Every structure is written in structure tokens, then in C-alpha cells.
Amino acid sequence: MAVQTTTRREWTVTGMDCGSCTAKVTRAVEQLPGVSDVKVALMAERLSLELVPGTTEPETIEHIIRKLGFGIAAKGREAPRKKTFVLPDATPIAPAGGETDKPLDCPDDSRREPDGHLHGDPSSSGNPWHRTDKGRLVLLTGALLATAWAIKFLTGTGAGNGAFIAACLIGTAPIAKRAFAALRIGQPFTIEGLMTIAAIGALIIGAAEEAALVVFLFAVGEVLEGVATGKARQGIRALADLVPKTAVLEAAGQTVVVPADTLEIGQIVLVRPGDRIPADGTIIEGTGGIDESPVTGESLPLARTVGDEVFAGSINTEAALRIRVTHTPSDNTIARIIRLVEEAEEARAPTERFIERFSRIYMPAIVALSALVILVPPLGFGQDWSIWIYRGLALLLIGCPCALVISVPAAIASALSSGARRGLLMKGGAVLELAASAKDVAFDKTGTLTRGKLEVTDILLSGTTQEAELLAVAASVETGSGHPLARAIVRRAKANGVAAISPREASVLPGKGAVAIVNDAKAFVTSPSYAEELAGMDMTMKGQVASLQEQGKTVVAVFRIGQPLGLIAMRDELRSDAPEAIRQLQALGLSTVMLTGDNPRTAKAIAAGLNMEYQAGMLPGDKLAAIRNLQASGSVMMIGDGINDAPALKAATIGVAMGSGTDVALETADAAILRDKVTDAAAMIRLARATMGNIRQNVALALGLKAVFLVTSVLGMTGLWIAILADTGATVLVTMNALRLLTFDPTKAR
Ligand SMILES: Nc1ncnc2c1ncn2[C@@H]1O[C@H](COP(=O)(O)OP(=O)(O)OP(=O)(O)O)[C@@H](O)[C@H]1O
Numbered sequence: 207m208a209v210q211t212t213t214r215r216e217w218t219v220t221g222m223d224c225g226s227c228t229a230k231v232t233r234a235v236e237q238l239p240g241v242s243d244v245k246v247a248l249m250a251e252r253l254s255l256e257l258v259p260g261t262t263e264p265e266t267i268e269h270i271i272r273k274l275g276f277g278i279a280a281k282g283r284e285a286p287r288k289k290t291f292v293l294p295d296a297t298p299i300a301p302a303g304g305e306t307d308k309p310l311d312c313p314d315d316s317r318r319e320p321d322g323h324l325h326g327d328p329s330s331s332g333n334p335w336h337r338t339d340k341g342r343l344v345l346l347t348g349a350l351l352a353t354a355w356a357i358k359f360l361t362g363t364g365a366g367n368g369a370f371i372a373a374c375l376i377g378t379a380p381i382a383k384r385a386f387a388a389l390r391i392g393q394p395f396t397i398e399g400l401m402t403i404a405a406i407g408a409l410i411i412g413a414a415e416e417a418a419l420v421v422f423l424f425a426v427g428e429v430l431e432g433v434a435t436g437k438a439r440q441g442i443r444a445l446a447d448l449v450p451k452t453a454v455l456e457a458a459g460q461t462v463v464v465p466a467d468t469l470e471i472g473q474i475v476l477v478r479p480g481d482r483i484p485a486d487g488t489i490i491e492g493t494g495g496i497d498e499s500p501v502t503g504e505s506l507p508l509a510r511t512v513g514d515e516v517f518a519g520s521i522n523t524e525a526a527l528r529i530r531v532t533h534t535p536s537d538n539t540i541a542r543i544i545r546l547v548e549e550a551e552e553a554r555a556p557t558e559r560f561i562e563r564f565s566r567i568y569m570p571a572i573v574a575l576s577a578l579v580i581l582v583p584p585l586g587f588g589q590d591w592s593i594w595i596y597r598g599l600a601l602l603l604i605g606c607p608c609a610l611v612i613s614v615p616a617a618i619a620s621a622l623s624s625g626a627r628r629g630l631l632m633k634g635g636a637v638l639e640l641a642a643s644a645k646d647v648a649f650d651k652t653g654t655l656t657r658g659k660l661e662v663t664d665i666l667l668s669g670t671t672q673e674a675e676l677l678a679v680a681a682s683v684e685t686g687s688g689h690p691l692a693r694a695i696v697r698r699a700k701a702n703g704v705a706a707i708s709p710r711e712a713s714v715l716p717g718k719g720a721v722a723i724v725n726d727a728k729a730f731v732t733s734p735s736y737a738e739e740l741a742g743m744d745m746t747m748k749g750q751v752a753s754l755q756e757q758g759k760t761v762v763a764v765f766r767i768g769q770p771l772g773l774i775a776m777r778d779e780l781r782s783d784a785p786e787a788i789r790q791l792q793a794l795g796l797s798t799v800m801l802t803g804d805n806p807r808t809a810k811a812i813a814a815g816l817n818m819e820y821q822a823g824m825l826p827g828d829k830l831a832a833i834r835n836l837q838a839s840g841s842v843m844m845i846g847d848g849i850n851d852a853p854a855l856k857a858a859t860i861g862v863a864m865g866s867g868t869d870v871a872l873e874t875a876d877a878a879i880l881r882d883k884v885t886d887a888a889a890m891i892r893l894a895r896a897t898m899g900n901i902r903q904n905v906a907l908a909l910g911l912k913a914v915f916l917v918t919s920v921l922g923m924t925g926l927w928i929a930i931l932a933d934t935g936a937t938v939l940v941t942m943n944a945l946r947l948l949t950f951d952p953t954k955a956r
Pocket residue numbers: 650651652653684687689691692714715716717718719720731732733734760761762801802803804805824825826850
């Protein structure tokens with residue numbers, strides 16, 4: 207075989223509460239044969255990897271993950287693999303590969319439904335805590351501890367000690383099992399491992415009561431971590447809940463209620479007032495206010511009528527609507543947003559990667575340190591063994607990097623879902639981190655700072671040309687172009703009742719204009735400067751152009767080679783919040799610049815109203831060069847509508863697409879602003895900065911607490927159970943702090 211094909215496989219993995227859990231899963235599977243590109247998303251509870259068919263069986267992967275104490279279920283169904291096959295009479299054949307532990311009644315996992323019920327922590331979402339494995343461990347260890355205490359008080363120390371030993375051993379068993387599973391696949395340093403050593407060690411030095419308490423507190427901590435992480439996950443899940451589960455389908459003159467995820471393109475659904483719209487579609491009957499806040503964050507209801515597009519998840523506020531479905535459920539705008547937010551987690555922030563590397567060293571370092579604490583004082587200085595073993599064991603319990611490792615993903619997940627609810631999409635922690643450090647913000651003009659809905663204001667005719675002729679030629683040249691200028695001209699021709707002449711060989715000259723053969727003559731609609739270059743302009747025309755441009759209007763020349771026909775001037779309105787947006791960005795310490803293909807005079811008139819810098823007369827390539835130039839001095843955020851500025855958006859450190867309609871932009875840009883609000887650019891910066899601030903607080907808190915208890919443990923001021931309490935406390939505190947980002951409102955200027 208020349209090419210080794212791989213298939214992408216996905217699982218839902220439950221029970222991961224922190225970054226060291228995801229690291230454990232990652233390391234466990236990435237060393238398996240045929241496995242590559244392993245991605246584990248803590249918040250989305252997802253494991254995905256590339257797998258060479260016929261190497262590692264997916265069942266093996268599931269088996270290993272379960273052994274480590276997590277729940278796992280395959281996501282979706284993959285195309286059947288070629289390696290295993292089923293005979294016509296459905297008698298399964300074991301594959302030739304020594305896979306013996308595979309259940310015979312299940313020859314191919316691709317035919318198995320994701321079973322939903324999981325071995326480990328059945329579901330960290332939804333399930334009450336006491337129904338989870340970790341919850342049961344708390345109940346078990348708690349009951350054992352209580353019993354042991356009762357025995358101690360009723361019978362005196364001797365029997366009580368035995369009860370504590372039993373409680374500790376029984377409670378440690380499941381933890382030790384997970385530690386051994388990790389050890390067998392080459393991961394000696396796990397929190398379960400440290401726990402097991404500490405508990406057994408404590409038993410050996412006769413601290414049975416404390417050992418039992420430590421096991422109990424550890425179990426409590428695990429549950430608390432699970433609850434905190436579950437809270438962070440809810441932010442993302444809430445988005446998915448916005449799409450109604452059912453839809454009223456119109457079929458053969460009748461209405462039936464069907465599950466919303468079975469809707470197909472072309473079907474007609476009925477949406478009553480007050481209901482959420484079940485699918486992306488087009489209104490075919492009815493007029494009403496639509497609240498699009500779930501999708502775009504814009505909470506003012508927008509008037510929508512026949513022919514308008516609506517988004518799944520929006521609320522129909524007034525009248526009954528009939529809607530034709532235009533997108534399948536998995537392709538809905540909201541579904542794509544959810545997917546982006548989920549996948550965003552995999553685009554790690556540099557800080558996150560640094561912390562992960564740090565935590566890989568941290569645990570072994572703590573183990574080495576506690577070995578020294580145990581050995582050096584008794585051996586070197588003749589000190590008492592039991593004191594230093596105790597202190598060394600306490601130190602071991604500080605070796606859990608959970609709080610540190612969870613600090614970044616929890617903050618980022620909270621920020622991403624908080625942003626998504628306001629129509630601010632960012633593809634991951636890396637984007638957040640870069641946005642927080644942005645120095646310049648570059649704006650496209652048309653459609654970004656302005657509304658992009660141009661209006662023809664002046665028509666100036668050359669020589670004997672009639673207005674109708676000018677418009678007819680211009681409109682037919684422009685029929686092939688989607689440029690806002692082109693649309694304005696075509697609209698005006700229609701309004702004047704001018705019949706368009708069908709053009710031949712119509713094409714656009716990006717950044718310059720459009721050309722076509724109209725009535726057997728090559729005709730152009732271009733920028734005045736390109737017209738000058740191509741055909742020349744007389745003094746009167748030049749004067750007219752200049753005075754129109756000084757009024758902030760965009761002028762195009764209509765001509766055939768050697769024959770000017772006239773000028774068309776258009777005006778585009780600034781978005782009402784553009785001046786405020788520029789003010790806010792400048793107040794945040796960013797420098798702002800407008801990059802436009804329009805001419806310098808028009809650009810100057812518009813930039814003056816915004817009090818910002820500008821660069822004009824730029825071809826798409828020039829915009830790209832300008833971005834590169836700015837990047838020499840720091841991160842650059844570029845905001846555009848994706849028309850004519852895609853290369854610049856791509857080149858910018860953070861490319862932000864603006865506008866809900868642009869399908870492509872959402873997937874290609876680094877971030878998107880779904881409401882048509884320029885001030886959201888400032889909101890995005892604020893959210894990014896708040897997130898990085900939150901992460902810094904979390905890291906300081908986590909490291910600070912570790913440092914304090916490291917010292918107090920070595921000095922013997924705090925013991926085993928305080929050490930485990932400090933660890934859990936830090937994790938919970940850090941997660942709670944990160945959750946504050948869920949309610950942070952970045953649109954408020956401070
Ligand atoms: N289809 C077209 N018809 C007529 N003129 C055009 C067309 N496309 C571009 N031009 C001319 O080229 C100039 C630059 O176009 P370009 O699309 O790069 O920028 P723009 O849309 O005017 O502004 P911005 O760069 O801010 O979005 C326009 O101002 C216009 O004069």
C-alpha cells in the first residue's frame with residue numbers, strides 16, 4: 207500500500223475534571239500504534255484522534271480509558287472498516303490479528319450504537335453527584351470513617367484503630383486500581399499514585415485515623431472538582447439547548463410534530479408566536495419581530511417578513527410564520543457556532559501549553575523532594591523517621607497540579623461561551639491570548655465602518671450621453687459583480703425603470719472596477735484613478751470627481767475606451783456606533799487605522815468623522831502589506847466583512863469577520879462578530895483582557911497556595927489532611943474564579 211489512510215475517530219469521555227486528567231488520557235492513547243493527532247477537550251468531554259485502520263482497535267482504546275477510571279462512548283458512527291467483516295449469515299469472524307479479548311457478538315464497533323451508559327463516572331453532566339462513581343466513593347469512605355469513629359468512641363483505641371485501617375484500605379482500593387492502570391501504561395506520576403502511597407505510608411507509620419480521613423477528603427475533593435467543572439461546561443451546553451427539540455412540520459396539508467433534528471431541507475415548518483424557530487430557513491408566510499439574541503446576541507427583535515432568512519434558536523415574538531427549511535440541523539448557524547466553541551478548546555493558548563509542560567515536571571519534582579524530606583533528616587542528621595516520613599507524605603499530597611492545570615481551560619471555556627452568547631465568537635484560547643495583547647486594530651471601510659448599503663446620490667453626464675443610457679451600460683457591466691457599489695448601481699437602474707442590456711464577457715477588476723462587452727463595445731465602470739490611467743479624464747470631470755469625493759462620496763467613472771459616458775457618485779453611511787467604537791478602542795490604548803480601496807479624499811472625509819488614521823487607494827495586496835507592516839510592532843487585529851479583504855484578514859494576527867450573513871467568513875476568520883456592531887470589536891478586546899487577567903489570578907492563587915503548604919508541610923506545621931484540603935480548595939477556588947467570566951459583560955465600557 208502506498209498511502210496509509212487514517213480515519214478520524216471521536217469519543218465522549220466523562221469524568222475528566224482537570225487538565226491532569228486530560229493529560230493522562232492523551233498520554234495513554236498517543237503511544238498506541240497507529241494513533242496520531244490526539245486531541246482531548248476537557249470542557250467538551252471529547253477525545254478525537256487519527257487512527258490507521260487495522261492497527262489499534264477502538265475497543266482497546268476504550269478499554270484503556272476505562273481502566274484509568276473514565277467513562278467512554280463512541281461518538282457518531284464511522285464508516286465500516288475493511289479489516290473486520292461480517293459473513294452474509296451474520297456470523298462474525300474474528301479478525302486475523304490476535305485480537306482475542308474482543309466480544310464475538312460485536313464484530314464491528316461501527317455497528318454498535320453509542321451506548322450512552324458508561325463505566326466510569328456515568329455522566330458528569332445532569333447526574334446527581336451521589337450517583338457517580340466518585341460520589342459513591344465519598345459515601346463509602348464517609349460511612350467507613352463514621353463507623354470507625356463510632357467504634358473508637360465506644361470501644362477504646364485498640365479496636366478503633368483496626369476500623370480506621372479497614373476504612374483506609376477499602377477506600378484506597380479503587381484509587382490504587384486506577385493508579386496501577388496508569389502505571390502499567392507508563393504513567394508513574396498520577397495523583398492517584400501519590401494518594402495511594404500517602405495513604406499506605408500513613409498506615410505504616412501508625413497514622414491510620416488520619417489516613418482514613420485523607421482518603422475521604424480526597425474523594426470529596428474529586429466530587430467538588432467534578433461539580434465545578436460541570437458548571438463550566440453548562441455554559442457551552444446552554445447554547446445547544448437554545449434549539450427547540452421539536453418542530454411543527456407541514457406535510458400533505460396536515461401538521462405533525464416531529465423531532466427538530468430530523469428536519470430536511472425544503473420542508474415547511476410552522477412557528478407560532480412565542481416559539482423558538484427550529485431550523486435555519488426562509489420565511490414564506492407571515493411578518494413579525496424575530497429575537498435573534500441566541501444566535502447573534504442582538505436582543506432587539508428585528509422585523510422579518512416573506513423572503514427573509516431566520517436562524518434556528520431565534521424567538522418568534524409576534525405572529526405565526528411559515529418557514530421553509532434551508533439548512534439541515536447539523537448545518538444550522540447555531541450548530542456551527544456550538545461546534546466552533548467546542549473545537550475552540552483544542553486551539554490551546556500558549557499559556558496553557560506552558561502550564562501543561564510545567565505540570566509534567568512539577569509532579570516528579572515534588573515526588574523527588576518528598577523523598578529527600580523523608581530520607582535526608584533521619585539518615586543525615588539522625589532525626590526521627592516517623593516525623594519525616596509523615597512530612598514527606600504530606601508533601602506528596604501537594605504534588606497534584608490540578609488547580610494549576612485547570613486554571614486556563616476553565617477560564618477560556620467560560621470566556622468563550624460568555625462571548626458566544628453575545629455574538630462574539632473566538633476560535634480558542636490562542637485567539638483570546640493574542641487579542642488581549644493586540645496593539646493595533648485595522649478596519650476595512652465598506653461594510654465594516656460603514657453600513658455597506660450604498661445609495662446613488664449624483665449622476666453626471668458627459669457630452670450628449672443620456673441618463674438612461676449611462677445607467678443601462680453601468681448596470682449591465684455591474685450585473686456580474688457583487689460589490690456593494692455594483693449593487694447600488696443595479697438598484698438605481700431598476701428604480702429608474704432602465705432595462706439592463708445583457709452583457710458579454712463580464713468580469714471584475716478587484717480593487718479597480720468592472721468591465722464587460724455591452725452592445726458590442728467594451729464598457730468599464732471603474733474608480734476615477736483607474737479610468738484616468740486607462741482612458742484619461744478631462745479637467746471638468748476631474749474637478750467634479752474631486753468635489754464629490756470631498757463630500758465623502760465614492761465616485762465611479764463609466765466609459766468606453768475613448769468615450770467617457772459620465773460619473774456616478776454614491777454615499778455610504780457610517781454605522782451609527784462606529785465613532786463610539788473607535789473612541790472605546792483608543793481608550794483601551796489601541797491605535798486604530800482604516801484600510802480602504804476607496805480614494806484618499808473620500809477616505810479622509812470619512813476618517814475625519816471618526817477621528818482615526820487611514821490608508822486609502824489600496825488594492826487587496828496593499829492591505830495585506832499594510833497589515834504586515836503593522837505587525838512589525840505587535841499583534842494586529844483586522845476587522846473586515848470578508849469581501850475584498852480576505853487576504854488581509856488571514857494575514858492579521860487576529861482576523862475578525864463581521865456580520866452574520868457571511869457564511870464563509872465564520873469558518874475562515876479567527877473570530878467573528880455576529881451582531882453588526884463595531885463596538886463589539888472593543889468588547890472582544892475587553893473579554894480577552896479579562897480572561898488573561900483571570901488566568902493570571904488563577905495561576906497566582908494555585909501556585910501561591912502550593913508554595914505556602916509546601917513550606918508548612920516541610921516544617922511540620924500542617925499535616926496530611928490539611929494538604930489534601932488545600933489541594934481541593936485551590937482547585938475549587940480557581941474554577942469558581944474562572945466561572946465569573948460567564949457573567950462578565952464585555953460590552954460595557956468602563
Ligand atoms: N464592481 C465595481 N464597480 C465599480 N467600481 C469598483 C468595483 N470594484 C471596485 N471598484 C472601484 O475600486 C475601488 C476600490 O475597491 P475596493 O473593493 O478595493 O474597496 P471599497 O469596497 O471601495 O472599500 P473598502 O476597501 O473599504 O471595502 C472602489 O472605491 C471603486 O472605485
